[in-house]
Amino acid sequence: MxxxxxxxxxxxxxxxxxxxxxxxxxxxxxxxxxxxxxxxxxxxxxxxxxxxxxxxxxxxxxxxxxxxxxxxxxxxxxxxxxxxxxxxxxxxxxxxxxxxxxxxxxxxxxxxxxxxxxxxxxxxxQNRRFDSDYLTVKHILETGYLGRIIDVELHMDHYRPSDEIQNGRQIDGAFYGHGVHLVDQMIALFGVPDRVTYDIRATRNPASSLDDQFEVGLFYADNMKATVQATEMAMTSYPKWVIKGSRGSYIKYNMDQQENDLKAYILPGDSGFGKDAPQDFGKLVYLNQSGDRIEKYIPSITGDYGRVYDAVYDTLVNGAEKLVTDTQMLAVIATLENGFTAQQML
Structure with a gap:
């Protein structure tokens, strides 16, 4: 090799x-x-x-x-x-x-x-294309359990209060820092949106010029909407994913565990690295082909940020298409930039 x-x-x-x-x-x-x-x-x-x-x-x-x-x-x-x-x-x-x-x-x-x-x-x-929660959602969407997708909510919330005035370039704020992950995941799942709405704010100290909270709506065909949101002022946890479809719903609390494990010096290759505990599995509720209401918890697909490197290797050595296409790369940055050039910041 x-x-x-x-x-x-x-x-x-x-x-x-x-x-x-x-x-x-x-x-x-x-x-x-x-x-x-x-x-x-x-x-x-x-x-x-x-x-x-x-x-x-x-x-x-x-x-x-x-x-x-x-x-x-x-x-x-x-x-x-x-x-x-x-x-x-x-x-x-x-x-x-x-x-x-x-x-x-x-x-x-x-x-x-x-x-x-x-x-x-x-x-x-774009390592968060290999978050466990994202991989599990991708699998659920591909199975068709939920029918036609109507609404998707995706959160990246923390509680990090600060009274300091935060100033800097737009690329240093939360929308670029967190939004680059969330917007990329939506574009990878659903493509480039038809239109986008923005709510981008500084909430920890309103005198800051640097944003720390956003709620951005990505609108697609058939009146589907994907909302990506992040805040530094969420003391109580909100679901990471909430998806509503014509035949079911999916809700998942808690984010991928790789980052938490890495901070605790649990490394890739160690036993249990990046794995969700059963109590953290997402809940799927849907109607089967007979119209019966089915409720079950879906085991999380284990994530692995290193799969980005596997994809790069496959492109450089075997000529495979890039994991993140040029169209997707441009769409993500355009979505981030337009949040400010359109002067939608509140």
């Missing part, structure tokens, strides 16, 4: 929590190089990789000039993504870009154009 050489740009929490632990469970990748602005910021993690042959450097040109690198993964602050990705693509490198990938649709289009011109791979790291 061909093994691909990866280089990471950035070596902070996200690289060490959401990327490297999953790559280490696969024999299809070798972590060849890491670019950091300063060495020794995460000394234990750095030493562990150096012990297996990974080379650390403070010069990004060490990656650019290394012809053995098959894929560069950019995991840096969102405001740096566009310039770094453009530099790497222009230099002839395949790029997997952490999310939110960019701030503007025009930036995404430019990166796509460079990749096409140079016959390179370019894609955002």
């Amino acid at each position: 061909k093994k691909l050489n990866i280089a990471y740009v950035g070596f902070g929490k996200s690289t060490n929590r959401y990327h490297i632990p999953f790559v280490r469970t696969r024999d299809t990748f070798n972590i060849s190089r890491v670019y950091v602005r300063s060495l020794g910021k995460n000394p234990i993690e750095q030493a562990a990789l150096e012990a297996t042959g990974t080379i650390f450097s403070t010069n990004i040109h060490d990656i650019i000039n290394d012809a053995t690198i098959d894929l560069v993964v950019v995991v840096t602050p969102a405001t740096t993504h566009f310039d770094l990705a453009r530099q790497l693509l222009t230099a002839g490198k395949n790029v997997l870009l952490d999310k939110p990938a960019v701030e503007k649709r025009s930036e995404m289009q430019e990166l796509i154009n460079i990749a096409k011109e140079k016959n390179l791979f370019f894609m955002p790291y």
Whole structure:
């Protein structure tokens, strides 16, 4: 089996929590190089990789000039993504870009154009396409239990109160930070919406210019609506998913467990990693072909963020279609950007 050489740009929490632990469970990748602005910021993690042959450097040109690198993964602050990705693509490198990938649709289009011109791979790291709850919902929709879908609600809620005034660029706010996941999941399930409505606000401290709450409606054919919502002020839990269809409903509390496990130092490959407990399974209520009302709990399909890397490998080695298509990439960023350019922020 061909093994691909990866280089990471950035070596902070996200690289060490959401990327490297999953790559280490696969024999299809070798972590060849890491670019950091300063060495020794995460000394234990750095030493562990150096012990297996990974080379650390403070010069990004060490990656650019290394012809053995098959894929560069950019995991840096969102405001740096566009310039770094453009530099790497222009230099002839395949790029997997952490999310939110960019701030503007025009930036995404430019990166796509460079990749096409140079016959390179370019894609955002939409790891939440492999959340357990998302995979389970996708399976339920494909089975047709619910009939024609009427309404979908998808939440990403927390309780993180703060009186501080939060200012920054739009890409630093909740709609870009959380919305990039939720909007992508809706577009992956249902396609590009016909129209979108926005409610984007700063609620923890109304004097902030940076949003921390949103409720966005995506409207589709046959009067279907998908609502994506996130807040930092939800002290009591709300269902992660609520789906209503012409023949049934589905409700699921609690989000995918991978992030919680990673924070608790339970790693991919450990027993029980990412698995829902039975009490966290979603409830499906539907009418069967005889018209009988059926209620049952659906075991969650175990998630695995590393499947993004599997998809990248399949594209680079076997020529498979990208997990996230160019059309989807553009639609997600356009949906995020339009929430502000349309001046819908309240």
